[in-house]
Amino acid sequence: MARTRVGIVGAGPAGLLLSYLLHAEGIDAVVLEARDREYVEQRVRAGVCEHPTVELLRDLGLAGRLDAEGLPHHGFSLRFDGTDHRIALTELTGKSITVYGQQEIVKDLLAAHDAKGLPVEFEVSDVELHGLDTDRPRIGYRDRDGVARELDCDVVAGCDGFHGISRPSIPIDRRTIFDRSYPFAWLGVLARTPPSHEELIYTHHERGFALHSMRTPEITRLYLQVAGNERIEDWSDDRIWTELQLRLATDAEFELREGPMLDKGITPMRSFVTEPMRYGRLFLAGDAAHIVPPTGAKGMNLAVADVRVLSRALTELLLHNRSELAESYSDTCLRRVWRAEHFSWYMTSMLHVDPAADEFGRRLQLSQLRYTASSAAAATSLAENYVGLPFT
Template identity: 70%
Template sequence: MRTQVGIVGAGPAGLLLSHLLHLAGIESVVLEARNRAYVEQRVRAGVLEHPTAELLREVGVGERMTREGLPHEGLVLRFDGADHRMPLAELTGKTITVYGQQEVVKDLIARRLADGGRILFESTDVCLHDLTTDRPRITFVDAEGKVRQLDCDVIAGCDGFHGVSRPSIPADKLRVFQRTYPFAWLGILARTPPSHEELIYTYSERGFALHSMRSPELTRLYIQVSPEEQLADWPDERIWDELHARLRLGNGFSLHEGPVVDKLLAAMRSFVVEPMRYGRLFLAGDAAHIVPPTGAKGMNLAVADVRLLARALTELLTKANADLADAYSESCLRRVWRAEHFSWWMTSMLHRFPEDDPFAQRLQLSQLRYTTSSTAAATSMAENYVGLPFD
């Protein structure tokens, strides 16, 4: 098999890159280890920044998002026993859109297949070869168990933190920056209407909690737990009891309970590799960087990466102009590090750390009170949350 761009991973990054390249007249093949049903059903992020939503509309894959997504003009910081609303739209003129990552994936898969795109699901034993040449290749085992080879001009590694792309780069060619946080998120998806019209980020003495949603019928909820916890330690009744305790307000806030349809434990880490390119292999999304989910930046960073990558590869493959490709890593990392800082800041402000003493906790409350009372501080948070401009 031969194509111009071999893409490893059919998440939002790989699928959107394939679509953007198609619009530029460039062929690609997407290899995905899982089957289509699994990819379309795995529940991940759900907040789209303003630039992300606008880009999806601009490139023709935002129709269902516009129809079914939930635009939000603000969010709530809950602390000191009260709600403090952050008016995102009022401060920035922009909104966020709640629309599940799996829904973005469904839309992109449908569009790629309608356009004749090639997505090879259940491609396993993927190996990358000859990355420092102008003819890199990918070997894999297809869904029928046959060993195949895909010859490319370029390979895009969009296969996530645990994928094969980043480990295909010699360790001495990458610089790794990382931080592991001393807690995890326990998340549930409940079949019940959201208890509030906006996201609620809660700082409590018992630990952080987040009220979010995926649709008018589905609520997404998270609580901070120890990283040693197991799902078996948290039966549904215990989760609901803890959510009630952390989200409780003196004004009678009512948390809606419902059947739990998904449950997960997510480690909290910050991770970046530099550079995001090795020869003809370009990394994008979680393959190159991870942010703690507090700032809702993961999928949005992946979209920003492939927007730049599509432009760079178009110049490289159609005009033999390598300027944008050579600048790809540095250009992406400017936004990545801004998002890393914002996500770290949100995480540090809202979570209880095991080593914290009363002094540290007072500092957190001071930051929360300043952020919600100062127009300048609130605007800074709002600008970062709704998403900084791409350019």
């Protein structure tokens, strides 16, 4: 049986960042990942990094490529009534966000692990968690060669996403689930074409929500609200471009640049929280504990916030035998999680077309949009949440 202080399930941003933070404190960890490395480095996910996320990566010396290739943004547009209304993030908060793909952060973290020789095992299977309510939990798994292994730990960190095994390993009577599904989904595309606007555009349109974003100066990221039961096979490239042109059109001059599509897919929309985020010596972080609709750009940033809190709690527990931060980990994280859940719900409900809404509901949406665009107080509240609240 192998031995480590912290066994980390999942090599996404949460698991890899936690491993690196613990290494900086002199705590050894092993990361286990079901997928192969190429898949982990290439899977397209979030692209907006909050101010606290960027600052943490800089503090750790992990932001070299982010600073060189990331796209700083000091505002974004709310587009409705055929007009852009800019939310001046930096002017309102003194902070900004950076557009830099989640997969690029994963590449940077894996390169940092390689440089320091930190263990990450890919293509593991049959992962099982044992003894979580003891001070010596264990992780059973098969390595990429199919050999049965067991990892003896002091702590297990469940960073394996919404569909992972960590959360279901908590007895059902020891966790409470809060779940809301939305009656629509996002159709997302990556297109090889320069962005059509220098900042993100969040659009409320009678045909449904649309988002213009970007990944690089040559790659544009675009989203459409579609019905929850839509199939990607029914959306040709021409159909997608036609719908984007309709929804992103303005009364002023605006040209949506088209180009070949590199990737497209449909993502369901949901809000999800499990409480507590800890059971014995198992600590959940990131999507294993909570999901937000992507409208607020909070998913990856919440994962970063979780592991920043968790790394400090585990440092106190494992190096100094002080358990106060570990015992309060769930409560500390959940305060920020529920704020992000509310903000993401607010952005989603304000911008999307609810198929069940009547004209009264639609007028309320427009009233909220107009108030947000015209009130310094409302815009500041939106900006403060968007650029990211402190980790604790």
